Amino acid sequence: MTNEIRPAVVLLVAFTLITGLAYPLAMTGIAQLVFPHQASGSLVEKDGKVIGSVLMGQTFTGDKYFHGRPSATVGPDPRDPTKTAEAPYNAANSSGSNLGPTSKALNERMKADVAKRKAENPPASVPTDLVTASGSGLDPDISPEAAAFQVPRVAKARGVPEERLRQLVAEHTEGRALGFLGEPRVNVLRLNMALDALAK
């Protein structure tokens, strides 16, 4: 048995060096060289300042923007740092609601969200993704139906014809990869940036 101690220790150290340091560092070097934009987090800048990542959802509350999905992420409570408080789209603490299918808390949250969405937007049936929290709390996308649902509100707030916005949504709708993988989707940040560009 003592014969096996040396290989155990030496190989553990060797693999820590190879797979724990050399491998991730080499990958970092190659990635930064070949795909610098993605490797650094697909950041988006506006006027030289980072406004977010195109991959990570962010909060939109104003009428002039398309809204993303509910987010269940939390952050430290500003009044009491030992507790947590709601902090939607906290990209430093990803999380879903994890509420179960028979949860009263889930049902009440969804009921309130449905009422809110209906009040903000002309009465139409609310797309499910707009009242369900994503798994990460950072979903950057909404379904094309969820974008269409918000078009009248945004058009009114911005004084832009609905037809123009529907066109903009269509331009920003990403189809399935290779024609069959995933689901059609609209990146909310990209769409809203295009909205701002439209205004200029």
Place this chain on the structure above:
Amino acid sequence: MTFNGWLQIAVYFAVLTALVIPLGRFMARVFQGERTFLTPVLGPVELLLYRIAGVDETREQHWTTYTVAMLLFNAAGFFLLYALLRLQALLPLNPAEMSAVAPDLAFNTAVSFTSNTNWQNYGGESTLSYLSQMAGLTTQNFVSAATGMALAIALIRGFARQSAATVGNFWVDLVRSTLYVLLPVSIVGALFLVWQGVPQNLGAYVDATTLEGAKQTLSQGPAASQIAIKQLGTNGGGFWNANSSVPYENPTPLSNFVEVLFILVISAALTHTFGRMVKDERQGWALYAAMSVVFLAGVAITYGFEAAGNPHFAALGLDPANMEGKEVRFGIANSSLWAVATTAASNGSVNSMHDSYTPIGGMIPIILMQLGEIIFGGVGSGLYGMFLFVVIAMFVAGLMVGRTPEYLGKKIEAKEVKMAILAVVILPLMILGLMAVATVAPFGLSSIQDPGPHGFSEIMYLYSSSTGNNGSAFAGFTGNTLWYNTTGGLAMLVGRYFVIVPAMAIAGSLVAKKAVPPSAGTFPTHGSLFVSLLVGVILIIGGLTFFPALSLGPIVEHLAMNAGTLY
């Protein structure tokens, strides 16, 4: 359910099956010490490792020495990882200034990663330094997977060899698994993931000012390199708290396809490696068929129930398809496929929140973990776990016709059957035993998020996942308490090593036996009759053991949900 959903599942399964032969053949060559296209590059590295470690690669080990070597290596890994986590505040590569991990959490995490479980009671981006993620977790992602593969290969040698004394050399199998299989595929996978958008940097967290003027901190890190191996090695521990649902961890449907393929590919291909090493490829395909039957049935059930959704949603005037906890880019089909793949294998990464699944949709993952993670299973551990059920199935078949059962010409006798039963009984002992305590004790109940039957399912999920070395969770549950860190860690240890030792004892016993030539009375183990018998034995053992508990959790919740009850 949609045609496109089924198409994605069908294409996934077709690609997985197409990879079985090339990868399985490659691994057989690697473990039999033959030359491969990587030998010119990696051969010298391999030899160098043997020289500095003082390993004589030509000398093989008895099963007991093999097992002791494995245990020593895993113990050393545990202590190194524990130390790294406890000392991370004093070590470099910590731009977010993470403090030391608490002792019970460090114990749980260290056990979790050395046992290939990767249960996450920590949130990566809020707890761990880059050094802990790389040198600590990424290293164990490699070597715990390599450990599993080595053990499976040793057991295969038990069937393949005759009247032999040794089952291989653990150090050689460990080095070859890591260098020739895990590392090259991870390199390709990591670069693919970066291309799709997964970050790979050592920079500080980025502070952004959003379009509406709010602050958003974007956590960064060397993620792609860790994610590639966490999927390939069926580890599953996420770089970020919400694992592969986080867009940084899994940005596109393409990255999703590759990640979910990585989850099963080695375990699936090992069935073919087995077939080649015992010189009868049909034997490998029979195991592959048995695994596939259970897997596809699981996918169909989960997908069906998630698409049919939640009647409570319909009552609010919504489309009932269950999108709570799921991402728009993946939708119902990809989320369901992943949930079943990750629990069939002992991977445990998630791209949607299982806690929010419909009761039956979420029950399939629980069942797959309770079967012992043998439907493809963890890399290596799935195959040696499956052999235990093969031994039991052949024993049952032998009882039916009244003759000593054989598998691949090796007589299955009292010792093998005892060892197999011992390993299989460990699962209910840990899962149901610890559940029984947790469901009546205040320190067990206080972690529950959802009252009612779902809370019971949350406890069941935790112990099924820990014991099965899966690592996924019903994540609303607060696992990071002294009680759950300790008992969960214990369940992981027992679930891994108390299965490994009996499995290795079987290897040691079989390798010494002579093969009996097949006769007219031999039960062929490559046809549909054998596959049906094996699937039947797996489902009956799992069903009889866990049905009462399942009926108190997911099944009663399903009935309550349809009756319009909320808790």
